[in-house]
Structure formats: C-alpha cells, structure tokens
Amino acid sequence: MSALQNSNSELNVLEQSPLVDQSFSTKLHVPATDFAEECPVTLSMPTDQWENWKTDQERKFACKFHDQTPKYTYRRKTNGTGGRPATNIFYRVFRCHRRGHYQSQAKQRKAATSIRCGCEAMFTVTCKKSxxxxxxxxxxxxxxxxxxxxxxxxxxxxxxKEAREWIRQRVEEGMDWRGIKQLLKTEQEIMFKVWE
Known part of the structure; x- marks a missing residue:
C-alpha cells in the first residue's frame, strides 16, 4: 500500500471516528504557502462574497484578521457640505491578529509571552460608488x-466560534475537562498518523 493510499485510509478512519467531531476533522491546517507570486495582490469579487472570502482565508491559514478600520472613515457629514465628495460606499482595513509589538506596562516579567510579532499581513476592502x-x-x-x-x-x-461551541456541547453532555482533553489527544494521535 502506498503512503498516499495509507494516509487516505487513515483520513477515512478519522472522518468516521465517533470520538472526533466532524467540524474538527475537516480542519487540517497546513503551513501557509505563497498565495500569489507578488505581494500585495489585488482581487475583485461580488460585494456579497467578500466576508465569506475573509472567513475562508482565516480557516485556511489558521489566523484571524481583526477589523482595524480608522474611525474617521465611518464619519459622514449629515448636511453634505465641505470636503471632497465621497467616492466609496465603504472602506475597511483588516490586520493579522499577530500585528504590533507587545510593550508591557508592568515592572515584573510575564509568565506567558505575547502573541504579537509585528506581522504585516493585512487586506483592505473597498466598495466604490461607481x-x-x-x-x-x-x-x-x-x-x-x-x-x-x-x-x-x-x-x-x-x-x-465553532471550537467554543464544540467545547460547550461536550460540557453539556457531562464531560469534564479531563475527558475533553483525552478526546482531543485521541484526535491528535489520529491526525499525526494521517500526516505520516
């Protein structure tokens, strides 16, 4: 049996396992590879699909993009006077959750390190009136x-949100934290077999 057939059969075992919830078995994150040859890249899509695209990118690369649109872009003059006429219906800025550098205000050292690493990944969404x-x-x-x-x-x-909901459901089923951790450990062992 080839390595590919072996990993496919173990993936089927993973998907059919009663211990593993389907929402987790479909999230096999892989390290991010090149999205395109150049960076930045400009994309166009229908207005009603960009939020789904954002969610897809977050799931695919296991990172979050937080809305960091400057406040002044939301302000609109009610009387319509002054300044240049608006050309955009909306403009939004989303940045990686690992953006920035942590600067502690405390005098003592923290036990856990900050997740901030100065990541510059981001995207802007512009919807023009034209x-x-x-x-x-x-x-x-x-x-x-x-x-x-x-x-x-x-x-x-x-x-x-899906992971929080999955944990909440396990707690409602009467599982304690030890049982949930054991369930996740079992899933992790199955996933490592798939990756080998």
Missing part, C-alpha cells in the same frame, strides 16, 4: 514574524 456590486481587495498576504498553520502558531491562535 460599482456598488463589486469590491476590490488589496491583500498583503505575506505573514512576517510567524508561519501560519504551524503547531507553534496554532497554539497562539484564538479559539474560533
């Missing part, structure tokens, strides 16, 4: 200071 059904995304996809999808990076990624 084409309200399309958005333009300028995507700076290269992450600096960390490699999305690696185990060390996954340890510093915030838990998503």
């Amino acid at each position: 084409s309200p059904d399309m958005v333009q995304i300028k995507y700076h996809w290269r992450h600096t200071g960390h490699q999305p999808g690696t185990p060390s990076d996954l340890a510093k990624t915030p838990i998503d």
Whole structure:
C-alpha cells in the first residue's frame, strides 16, 4: 500500500471516528504557502462574497484578521457640505491578529509571552460608488514574524466560534475537562498518523 493510499485510509478512519467531531476533522491546517507570486495582490469579487472570502482565508491559514478600520472613515457629514465628495460606499482595513509589538506596562516579567510579532499581513476592502456590486481587495498576504498553520502558531491562535461551541456541547453532555482533553489527544494521535 502506498503512503498516499495509507494516509487516505487513515483520513477515512478519522472522518468516521465517533470520538472526533466532524467540524474538527475537516480542519487540517497546513503551513501557509505563497498565495500569489507578488505581494500585495489585488482581487475583485461580488460585494456579497467578500466576508465569506475573509472567513475562508482565516480557516485556511489558521489566523484571524481583526477589523482595524480608522474611525474617521465611518464619519459622514449629515448636511453634505465641505470636503471632497465621497467616492466609496465603504472602506475597511483588516490586520493579522499577530500585528504590533507587545510593550508591557508592568515592572515584573510575564509568565506567558505575547502573541504579537509585528506581522504585516493585512487586506483592505473597498466598495466604490461607481460599482456598488463589486469590491476590490488589496491583500498583503505575506505573514512576517510567524508561519501560519504551524503547531507553534496554532497554539497562539484564538479559539474560533465553532471550537467554543464544540467545547460547550461536550460540557453539556457531562464531560469534564479531563475527558475533553483525552478526546482531543485521541484526535491528535489520529491526525499525526494521517500526516505520516
């Protein structure tokens, strides 16, 4: 049996395992590779699809993009006077959750290190009045200071809503933290077999 057939059969075992929830078995994160040959890259898509694209990028590379749109872009004059006429319907800025550098205000050392590493990955979403059904995304996809999808990076990624819901369901089923950790350990062992 070839290595590919072996990993496929173990992946089927993973998907059929009663211990492993389907929402987790479909999240096989891999380290991020090149998104395109150049960075940044400009994308165009329908206005109603960009939020799904954002969610897909977050799941694919196991990182979060936080809305860091400057406040002044939300302000609009009610009387319509003064300044240049607005050309955008909306403009949003999203940055990687590992952006910036941690500067402690405390005099004592922290036990845990900061997740901030100065990552410059970001994207902007612009919807212009001239084409309200399309958005333009300028995507700076290269992450600096960390490699999305690696185990060390996954340890510093915030838990998503699906994972929180999965944990909440296990607690409602009567499982304690020891049982949940054992369940996750079993899933991890199966996943390592798939990767080998």
